[in-house]
Amino acid sequence: MDKIDLSEVCQNYRARVIRVTPLDDCYLLETNRGPKELHVWPRVDVMRWSFAWRERLARLGFRELERFIRTRDSKPFVIVGKQGVTMTDHLRNVATYQPQMDTTFQCGRVVAMMHQSQQESNLLAGVDYLQQEQLKSETEWTRAKALVESYRSKFRKEKGEKRWVGSLMEPMLQRMERSTTMLSNDSITADTIGVSHRDLFRDNWGMVGGKLYLRGFFRPVLSVQQRDVASYLRDIYLKNQDLREIDSFLDGYEEVKPLSYGDYTLLLAFMARPREIWKSVESYVKRVSVNEDVPIAGIEQALNSQQSIDALLRHIADRAERPRSEEVHEPL
Structure with a gap:
């Protein structure tokens, strides 16, 4: 303090x-x-x-x-x-918020209103925060490539768990590369980039007197608004794995603030990062490299989460391809 x-x-x-x-x-x-x-x-x-x-x-x-x-x-x-x-x-007396069909639509509307309000301010520049995300993604991808190369040179001939972990690395690098590339997609325009909190979660909502209540953000780490939405959609989908809630939130959001093709590209770019897999693999490699006995349960759990996120990615990519009043873009 x-x-x-x-x-x-x-x-x-x-x-x-x-x-x-x-x-x-x-x-x-x-x-x-x-x-x-x-x-x-x-x-x-x-x-x-x-x-x-x-x-x-x-x-x-x-x-x-x-x-x-x-x-x-x-x-x-x-x-x-x-x-x-x-x-x-x-x-x-703030009750815990549980995402449901009848509230996620309202959450989407409120988040869109919040983003509109944030974008009206000229105190912070969204483009600066997008550039930070691009640099961070490129740096992390470079670090991952170096770690994978080091692991392969040391454990190339190993079998069992070490070989299994090694088999996960190329798909992981491909996902990181894809995310980095999408963050610099030509469909992303400066006028659509606003500043918001880096991560919006269910904990930022409560129920007070039967009404939705938005809370927190007193020491926020900032990023672009699309990361805000991506984090929240990941959070609620991993909780219930109900794509109807995802559509309900996005329907509410787009009723207030329509999402462009570039917005969807950024959403998918942030979701495509294999965050859990990269974190667990990096931890495994660091420990096994100094001959520590490392359980693979964390990696297995990360893979299960990634499978769920993949279903969410496909759903949002399909939604982004729906007819919209923009020029035709290459499919996401």
Whole structure:
């Protein structure tokens, strides 16, 4: 937790603080105006951006989210040195959100509204974050090729588990190459690239009074909006493996913010990364190279997840090929 003078910060607000409890990601305040949360932002520009999209989203009609409480001077945040501090209401009774057909459509609409609100800001440039994703993908692919070459030179003549792991490496490299290539596809245009949170998950939703509630994003790692959607679709599909929920979410999203062919290309590029397989294979190789006894259960589990993701990839690729008011592109 960042070191700040809490008493000085709290004096900026109308609430009288009774007790302060440090949590993992914020301070929980008991005040005469109810429980509050105090969040410290390492980047002031991200805090300003977050305030702007929250207010725009509320003006669009969705108010079930954490908004910044204003100070005595009507400011939405406090600047302390090079950091920012915000106060929000703390909700005690937030029920766990379980994706279902009747809520995923609304989730899609809200996420699209959030992305529209974020894209209206000029504080952060989406193209910069896409370039970061492209560089990261290329770097990781290069690292994977070096690791595979090292493994093959050392264990080429091995049998059993080591040979089986080796057989997984070429398909893994092909997936990484495909993902890297798609991230630079010509169908992706700068005007469709907006900044959002790198990963949106089910944990960012709750149920309050029977209504969907959007929560979190107080210390966000940022990326492009298409990664936001890709992460969420992966998350809900691995939970229930119901393609109808995927279509429901995307139908809701596209009702507000239609997806272009380039948007779908980016979605598939992020989903195509064999994240679980690469992570488990890399861990296996590092440990087996120093003669550690390494179980392959993690790799087997990663393969099962990848099979599910492959079904999701095919479904979204088919959806992307539906007739749309754009020029014909090479099939994804």
